[in-house]
Amino acid sequence: MRRFLKFISMTAAAVLAAAAVYAVVTLPPRALAPSPPPSDGRLVWGAYHVHSTRSDGSGSLDEIAAAAARAGLHFVVFTDHSDATHVDAPVYRSGVLCIDAPELSTQSGHLVALNLQRPSAYPLAGEARDVIEDIHRLGGWAVAAHPESPRPELRWRAPGVRLDGFEWLNVDSEWRAHSAWRLLGAGLRTFIRAPETIASLFEATRVPARPNGMADGEQMFSLAALDAHARFGSDSNGARRGAALHLPPLRGGGEAF
Secondary structure (H helix, E strand, O other): OHHHHHHHHHHHHHHHHHHHHHHHHOOOOOOOOOOOOOOOOOOOOEEEEEOOOOOOOOOOHHHHHHHHHHOOOOEEEEOOEOOOOOOOOOEEEOOEEEEEOOEEEEOOEEEEEEOOOOOOOOOOOEOHHHHHHHHHHOOOEEEEOOOOOOOHHHOOOOOOOOOOEEEEEEHHHHHHOOOHHHHHHHHHHHOOOHHHHHHOOOOHHHOOOOOOOOOOOOOOEEEEEOOEOOEOOOOOOOOOOOOEOOOOOOOOOOOOO
């Protein structure tokens, strides 16, 4: 029995050592430091499409804003899953402008409602065309969230409707496109060099010029989305709550966010 336990412990130690060596050898290069932004206020830094504990994120509004301040960001756009019947007015937290832009569920995919001037008097859901009309009626802009997600139920499926913008990059969609083995390796490397490892999963060649079915002549703006989630067991609408995994944790100083 002792020999068997010793064999098991030695095997486990060898596997862990091999995993550690693999993670170190396959580390992505360190991120380059960006050029200092102009000091005349022409350029601002921010994070778009962030979920908090109000839906399927793991950090509170104050915790996320504090992390954003440590990272040198000027604004955060919170996109918690909602029906737009409650929308917070823009407010500064830890010196960071916090903007509420609910992520709405339609029959054809998710929409982020930017710039709503007031909450809706009734829940926004149902046909995508009707939800977009309501967003415009409330003074907002309709943005197609994760339009090319590998999960069919999350893709944008309403060609021919009038969108104001779309997410040309979505981090949540990027990691879903990789195999379990690659994600396992990335998980190991995350403990050593988290931001660079996450960025290594992005494949810009897969990003379309515009969402599927959008007419070439339609004028839209595009956004790069974090789509930060942290809860297991949440459904595609962020309704069911589950356990939270802080990986990587909310930190500032350019380390992770």
